[in-house]
Amino acid sequence: MAILYQHKIREQLHLIEKKEKRPFISWTEEWNNVDPVYFFSLGPICSFRERFFWADRTNETVYVGLGCTYVIETEEKEDRFHTVETKWKQWIGQTAFYSNKTETVPILFGGFSFDPYKPRTEKWRAFPHAKMVVPAVLLTSKGGKATLTVTVRSGQSAETMEKIEMLFHLLHEERAPLHSLPSLMKYEEIQTEQWLNAVKQTIAKIRVGKFDKVVLAREARLSFADWVEASAVLGQLREQQPFSYLFAFEQEGQCFIGASPEQLVKKEGDACYSTCLAGSIRRGKTVQEDEQFGEWLLRDGKNLHEHRFVVQMIKEAMEAVCERVDMPPSPQLLKLPNIQHLYTPVVGEHCRVSSILSLVEKMHPTPALGGTPREAAVKEIRKVEPLDRGWYAAPIGWMDTKGNGEFAVAIRSGLLQGQDVSIFAGCGIVGDSDPISEYEETKVKFTPMLSALGVGQDE
Ligand SMILES: C=C(O[C@H]1C=CC=C(C(=O)O)[C@@H]1O)C(=O)O
Ligand SMILES: [Mg+2]
The missing domain is CATH 3.60.120.10 (Anthranilate synthase)
Structure with a gap:
């Protein structure tokens, strides 16, 4: 054949x-x-x-x-x-x-x-x-x-x-097995103190009205005994994160890779789609605990607040270019293997733009990755976040010759560089955020990449 x-x-x-x-x-x-x-x-x-x-x-x-x-x-x-x-x-x-x-x-x-x-x-x-x-x-x-x-x-x-x-x-030929994952030599969270300080300062600034919301991210670095081959990680992500976008982009032997649950935008003819994803809690250890966590998240003021900014911005962006925009009146739960989120899907009809890139430009970064007001929040991130985000939390995806396509937000991701890997996670800071809970939330968000790399959370 x-x-x-x-x-x-x-x-x-x-x-x-x-x-x-x-x-x-x-x-x-x-x-x-x-x-x-x-x-x-x-x-x-x-x-x-x-x-x-x-x-x-x-x-x-x-x-x-x-x-x-x-x-x-x-x-x-x-x-x-x-x-x-x-x-x-x-x-x-x-x-x-x-x-x-x-x-x-x-x-x-x-x-x-x-x-x-x-x-x-x-x-x-x-x-x-x-x-x-x-x-x-x-x-x-x-x-x-x-x-x-x-x-x-x-x-x-x-x-x-x-x-x-x-x-x-x-x-x-007969199919060869995928590469195996090398063993972990070192795991290190980067500039945790600086990050926590940035969170504290940001909370204070939000409380005096400088911003409504700012998303702050941090990095963890891992070193392995051997080269980490992207296909091995991808194979794990596919098994472990079945309802996420899987992406990898490899250039010059370096691979940006991840499994993101978050759609930025999709365009199919004159219809467009987006999702608001913000507000998080971990999965429970039992069915009962998991349901309790979910119910709590659906009612928690701080998380609803975090979520509302995203809904507001995406709705406005879509209304500016679509004749009709539909979304449920309140968020639902999106349960992923390691985390649950508040989730609002958005559908736009009779979209007037001809290319998905115009929508990407309009929507990036949503307040799930940047903040509100957008410009001020992004400036603040640039100033206080002890991290070069690179392609993390940014649009990744495809477009075709007709201007259709789909972009995800590249979260739950990492950069493979030979034996070294950097992984990234952020969280939405609002006035009633608690720095330690936000720190814990980013830890949960590291889990998908850590598991795909064969690393347990306590290593
Ligand atoms: C910035 C990240 O998550 C965003 C997406 C969903 C929930 C979020 C939150 O609850 O803070 C974040 O806004 C990340 O995973 O690195
Ligand atoms: Mg959050």
């Missing part, structure tokens, strides 16, 4: 290259189903130096990208979303699209930094303020049906084909 495909793709690309005058060729074909995490794991073995992974909360849409045929990246601050949009349109205009018996279109995948005005540290050097890529090979799985898209620069298909041939060869 794989051998057949290989010849077919090579032949097709060759024919197209001969007659096509455009700089890029993108060719899509129906394909046999393959485990996406396994597909992702084969990238480096086939000399693809970049890779990404995306699965939405229901696993309905899964994308795996290997290699990089076209990169859009910018260090611009104000204009970054606009620049990506313009370059994407230019690329679409330069590309010849071919497909065989499928409606699937190629996508652009990537993300943004949380705050382009925060000075970048060495840790995030491979992650500019905006970076989105068109992969050389894209595996798309939609509703259980798979397609493969090969995108090449015209005249350069031979180089990509060599790697693809290797990929097909490996897929044809």
Whole structure:
């Protein structure tokens, strides 16, 4: 099967290259189903130096990208979303699209930094303020049906084909097990004292009316005995966090990865969707305790307050561009394996914007990651938070050639850098926050990444 495909793709690309005058060729074909995490794991073995992974909360849409045929990246601050949009349109205009018996279109995948005005540290050097890529090979799985898209620069298909041939060869062989996780050498929470002080100061400032809400995040660092391979972590996240977005974006051997429950925005034609997620409590140890915690969260003034700011902002942002916006009048509970949240889904109809990036720009950062008022809160985070957030808490996702797409908020995430890993977690500070409870909340939010790394919470 794989051998057949290989010849077919090579032949097709060759024919197209001969007659096509455009700089890029993108060719899509129906394909046999393959485990996406396994597909992702084969990238480096086939000399693809970049890779990404995306699965939405229901696993309905899964994308795996290997290699990089076209990169859009910018260090611009104000204009970054606009620049990506313009370059994407230019690329679409330069590309010849071919497909065989499928409606699937190629996508652009990537993300943004949380705050382009925060000075970048060495840790995030491979992650500019905006970076989105068109992969050389894209595996798309939609509703259980798979397609493969090969995108090449015209005249350069031979180089990509060599790697693809290797990929097909490996897929044809008996499946090798995923990498195992190395053992933990060191676990360290970073600048906890400074973070707690920042929380205390922020609470005081909120109490005198300087802000309504500010989200403050912190970092923990882990060192392992060996290289931490992204596919091993991804495999664990997939098992342990079944109702979250799974994402990974690997560049220069560094991989930003996570399992986020939080949708920033999705656009499908003229409908758009978002979720308000803020307000948290851990899961109970028994069914009864778990229900008690949930009931408490639904009634707790401080958490409802935290949540309300997010609802207000998302509602306003959607109302500005949609004819109709629907949402339930009060939050529901979203129960995840380690934590429960207050949750309000939002649906916008007859959306007037043509590209998801305009919605991303409007909505980032929501008060679940930044605060209220937005500008003042982000400035305060920049000043007092002892952390370079990089891509943590920022938009990550995809868009297609029609301007549709979906972005999650990259929380419950970490950065894999060889044997070292940084993980991040934040929480919404309001006037009646208690620093120790907020500290505990961030600990619970570290759990998904720690478990995926094979680390127990008390290590
Ligand atoms: C900032 C994070 O969570 C946000 C999302 C849900 C609940 C939150 C909270 O209750 O504080 C946070 O706003 C994080 O997980 O790092
Ligand atoms: Mg909270």
